Amino acid sequence: MLTVKTFTFNPVQENTYLLYNEKGDCCIIDPGCYFPAEREELRKVIADAGWTPVLLLNTHCHLDHVFGNKFIHDTFRLDLHLHKLEEKLLAYAPTSGEKWGLPFENYQGPLVFFEPGEKIRLGEDELDILFTPGHSPGSVSFYNKRDGFVIGGDVLFNGSIGRTDLPGGDFDTLVNSIHTQLFTLPDSTRVYSGHGPETTIGHEKINNPFVKIK
Numbered sequence: 001m002l003t004v005k006t007f008t009f010n011p012v013q014e015n016t017y018l019l020y021n022e023k024g025d026c027c028i029i030d031p032g033c034y035f036p037a038e039r040e041e042l043r044k045v046i047a048d049a050g051w052t053p054v055l056l057l058n059t060h061c062h063l064d065h066v067f068g069n070k071f072i073h074d075t076f077r078l079d080l081h082l083h084k085l086e087e088k089l090l091a092y093a094p095t096s097g098e099k100w101g102l103p104f105e106n107y108q109g110p111l112v113f114f115e116p117g118e119k120i121r122l123g124e125d126e127l128d129i130l131f132t133p134g135h136s137p138g139s140v141s142f143y144n145k146r147d148g149f150v151i152g153g154d155v156l157f158n159g160s161i162g163r164t165d166l167p168g169g170d171f172d173t174l175v176n177s178i179h180t181q182l183f184t185l186p187d188s189t190r191v192y193s194g195h196g197p198e199t200t201i202g203h204e205k206i207n208n209p210f211v212k213i214k
C-alpha cells in the first residue's frame, strides 16, 4: 500500500508529494522546497519516520516543481526521472527563477527518461505513467490503481485546470489529456494536484467548469 504525504512549499505554494510503503521506502515527487527551512522540514520528516527515499520523480519541470531536485540528489543520492520532453524546461528553470526573483541552483545529475509503457515500481506497488501534455510538453501523471490515486502535477486542479499560456502549453492538448487519460480513471480516484487541495475524478467530471462532461 502507498500512503501519500503532502507538503506545500515555496512562494508559488506548490505541492510536493512523498509516497511511502509499509517498509518505509519512499518516492519524492516534485520537490518544490526552496528555502533552507523547507528543505530541513522535508529532511527531518523523512529522518524522523525512518523512511528511505528510493526515487525522485518530476511530473513536469516548471521551476516551482524543481527547486529541490538538487537538494534531494545531494542528500539522498537519487537521480531524477522525468519525461524527455521536459528536458528543455528543466534547463530553462534557473533563468525563469532569475526572472521571478527566485534564483536557485539547478539539478546537474543524470537524467533518467521515462520509457513508453514503463511502470514505476516501489516495492510491491506500481505507478502507471500517464502521458498528460498540454500544460507543458512532457507532463506526466502517476497513477496508482490499487490505492486509487493519481499525482497529476499541474494538469487538473480542484475546480480548475493548468495554465496553457506558458511555452509549450496548448489548451486543446490539455483538455484532451484530461478527457482521455484522467477522466477514464474510476470516479473514486483521488487526485493530488501540483497546487491546491485534493479532489476526485468524479467530482471534477461534474463540477470543473473547464472540463466537466456531465
Ligand SMILES: [Zn+2]
Binding pocket: 060, 062, 135, 136, 154
Ligand atoms: Zn507547472
Ligand SMILES: [Zn+2]
Binding pocket: 014, 062, 064, 065, 154, 194, 195
Ligand atoms: Zn506548478
